[in-house]
Amino acid sequence: MRIVDVREITKPIASPIRNAYIDFSRMTASLVAVVTDVERAGRRVVGYGFNSNGRYGQGGLIRERFRDRILEAPPGSLVDEAAGTLDPHGIWAAMMTNEKPGGHGERSVAVGTLDMAVWDATAKIASKPLFRLLAEREGRAAAPRVFVYAAGGYYYPGRDDAALRAEMRSYLDRGYTVVKMKIGGAPLHEDQRRIEAVLAEIGAQARLAVDANGRFDRETAVAYAEMLRQYPLFWYEEAGDPLDYALQAGLADVYPGPMATGENLFSHQDARNLLRYGGMRPDRDWLQFDCALSYGLVEYLRILDVLGQFGWSPSRCIPHGGHQMSLNIAAGLGLGGNESYPDLFQPYGGFPDGVRVEDGHIVMPELPGIGFEGKSDLIQVMRELAE
CATH class of the missing domain: 3.30.390.10 (Enolase-like, N-terminal domain)
Structure with a gap:
């Protein structure tokens, strides 16, 4: 071999x-x-x-x-x-x-x-299937039903609130119960208007997460936190620079709702520092480490070990990236779910053909490996490279 x-x-x-x-x-x-x-x-x-x-x-x-x-x-x-x-x-x-x-x-x-x-x-x-291999190696039962949320809400040239609402409605129509939009690329009052437009659209059918992509300094992060805390958000994501643990820790004093970060931390040492100094709260906050960016699953297993040392459950991890590798890790190792991109970054994003979102969850197909062969547009591109 x-x-x-x-x-x-x-x-x-x-x-x-x-x-x-x-x-x-x-x-x-x-x-x-x-x-x-x-x-x-x-x-x-x-x-x-x-x-x-x-x-x-x-x-x-x-x-x-x-x-x-x-x-x-x-x-x-x-x-x-x-x-x-x-x-x-x-x-x-x-x-x-x-x-x-x-x-x-x-x-x-x-x-x-x-x-x-x-x-x-x-x-x-x-x-x-990789998720079953991982579960067996860890001595646990696989959980093929995985929570997924729809990531979108980007800033597009010339796009108005009606188009943003239509995008979010399309995710609900496809079975999602949590949707995410971007903030921080417009003034606070404009972002507040966009948030309220989405909340009006989704009503009680879904929850909204917002993502600042690390844009804010401390003053702006706090100003947004004070504005956001009036809404029932799923989370407030990556307010400041990913290595500014003091900024992240300080937000807990002004934002009682769930926060999320971790997609731009690439090692178990980074994860350890976040939990030591970032003020993250294991009863409500979310960790978004992405194995494809952080040395792979071998290192991700070390990250999960660090989380255990700090009293965190793997179920508080919902990885960034929207790829099938993290779906397998979630199903095999008991993570809280995974990001997904229903319309963007094709053919790499999304699920194998025939997999549908129902009540915010998908069920993993029984395909060997990660399951790329089940996604016809993606495996065609892959086989052009290898065969």
């Missing part, structure tokens, strides 16, 4: 949208394939992965550093003989050879992208 090739291609995921910090007009993503010499059901096993939306492709790092470390490692160090499949932890260790601690920026995304493909291949070789 060997990995015979690792391939990467940078693909556009551009869209005429913006949040409080960036626009997506030139956004790209890396698509990778980990090719093995194993066959299942008459086809060579290939694991696929891609980095999460909102981060640029990592082709340079993948091709120049991490790919060769996998291919040059002793093949036996990459295989779990007892399990009869690949060893993601051994492969992760090979990728991180000669890497200094710290520096959890672009490197963590490159490794996370490859790690996704490795786990996809690992579960395919085992002929199991």
Whole structure:
């Protein structure tokens, strides 16, 4: 059993949208394939992965550093003989050879992208859905029914409140019970008007989360908190810079409702510092670490271990990114759910064909690996890279 090739291609995921910090007009993503010499059901096993939306492709790092470390490692160090499949932890260790601690920026995304493909291949070789493989390894029961929320509400050129309301209504019509919109890209009074327009549209059918994408300084974050606390929001997300733990901690004094952060923290050390110094409250707040951005599932398991040390349940994690890898982690490891993008970042976002949202939840299909083969538009693009 060997990995015979690792391939990467940078693909556009551009869209005429913006949040409080960036626009997506030139956004790209890396698509990778980990090719093995194993066959299942008459086809060579290939694991696929891609980095999460909102981060640029990592082709340079993948091709120049991490790919060769996998291919040059002793093949036996990459295989779990007892399990009869690949060893993601051994492969992760090979990728991180000669890497200094710290520096959890672009490197963590490159490794996370490859790690996704490795786990996809690992579960395919085992002929199991990844969520069931993970549950078995952790000695727990899988939970195929997963909560999902609809992320959208971006700023579009020339878009008015009526269009925003129509977008949110479309999510309710598709079965979602929680929707999310962007704030911080307009003055506070305009954002308040937009929020009230959405709340009027969704009524009691759903709850609204708002996301500032780390835009605010302390004064602005507090001003928004004082405005937002009058509404029954699902959460107030990422008010300030992700590493400004004092700002995050200070918001708890003025905002009693749930808050969420973590999508821009890329390691278990970052997670530990957030819980030490960020004032996050395990009875109401949410953690959004995204394995595709934070060195992959191998590191995400370390993050979950840190959460346990601080008394947090995995059920308080709802990952960023809207990809099927996090869906499998949620179903296999007992997370609180997952983000989804019903209309954006295609073909990478969304669910396998035939999967529908009902009462804010989906049921995981019984597909080997992550389940990419069940999404016809995505697997076509993936197979063009590998086959």
